[in-house]
Amino acid sequence: MSASGDDIFCSDVEVEPLPGTAKQGDVYVLFEWPGPWSHDVLDGGTLGEELSAEIKAHLKKFGASLQLIRHPTREGRRIDDHHLYIVHTRIGLTEVKHVEGPEAILQLDLSGPGKNHAMARPTPLVLVCTHGKRDRCCAVKGRPLVSELEKIYPFNRGSDVVWETSHIKGHRFAATLLLMPWGYSFGRMNLEATEAMIADAMRGQYFVPGNRGRGTFSPVAQAAEVGVAAHLAAEGTRISYGQLEVVGEDVSGEKALVTLIDASTSATFEATMRRSAVSGVLSSCGEEPKEGAVWGVDKLERTSGA
Incomplete structure (x- = not known):
């Protein structure tokens, strides 16, 4: 893929996941x-x-x-x-x-x-x-x-x-x-x-x-929090903004462990995160595609609480 001049809107290139980019x-x-x-x-x-x-x-x-x-x-x-x-x-x-x-x-x-x-x-x-x-x-x-x-x-x-x-x-x-x-x-x-x-x-x-x-939150914690919220939503549980608190964040190279607590139920979640490469990122219109990196949830565990 080539981005030259006005051919491509950078916002039309959907190669990156959104969580972790706030x-x-x-x-x-x-x-x-x-x-x-x-x-x-x-x-x-x-x-x-x-x-x-x-x-x-x-x-x-x-x-x-x-x-x-x-x-x-x-x-x-x-x-x-x-x-x-x-x-x-x-x-x-x-x-x-x-x-x-x-x-x-x-x-x-x-x-x-x-x-x-x-x-x-x-x-x-x-x-x-x-x-x-x-x-x-x-x-x-x-x-x-x-x-x-x-x-x-x-x-x-x-x-x-x-x-x-x-x-x-x-x-x-x-x-x-x-x-x-x-x-x-x-x-x-x-x-x-x-x-x-x-x-x-x-x-x-x-x-x-x-x-x-x-x-x-940091980018990795952002991605972890959205991941927990999405998991709860898939179970049919709606949460409020500010309900999930990040209480631990251990980053080691391309891996991380993020711990979150649901303030309303005291449930604890551990999100094992992995950073991976993504190709074809256009940061602005007219620029050449480049490599990027994104955090994603590798594994999610509810370790305590309801």
Whole structure:
């Protein structure tokens, strides 16, 4: 297979399994910016070089990530102030406030919740990557999806579920989504699957199809957690986001043992993992295929509990 010029969309090459590919991060700042986004939202082309450098340094102090978000309709991009969300994914909490401009990011204390005069919000947020300047797959597949979702979940003040977002890693899996407040990434999503995922998320229920993993975990632990969730779903057991806790991770070369506990039942699972090679990976449109590596579940055992 050859990838030259515009022949192949990287998101059409489905050689990689999704689990274990999620964007990693614990704390996110989601800032509403309705204008254009440059290739990297902090490269100076969007917010200016000086402010971008200051924001980057401030976020680094807290190990936080920035996502720019915007409403998918022209009407929704006419704003008087900016939504600013602070998401603590490890504890599954989103806080929201309205600010005058991006300079407000520099005043945030991101060391924990309850420090920024923001309100907690119970409703999940679904961020659909439409960052075409990063990779065109996100525009080609993300924008139609978010436009359809907006019709189902129309934007009203205080009722904001679906947003466009900047790059969330893995545009080769477009359409890609980030589900807050838990920090789960999803890939290769269509409208039907996304509707089902959102319906479950409204009840806090874990959705397996398209799930790339939780960003609070390492890639191998992401793959193990999705594997356990899929196993339980096949048995007819539904779980909630945050219900599976990774309590052990022993990696040795191409093998790993990941131990997880079901917090609601105290059941313990041991996932024996194996890393294997995958060929024909297109990380971006127009690039040559390359070799990659993925983690997969070799064996899964319930070692204790119900």
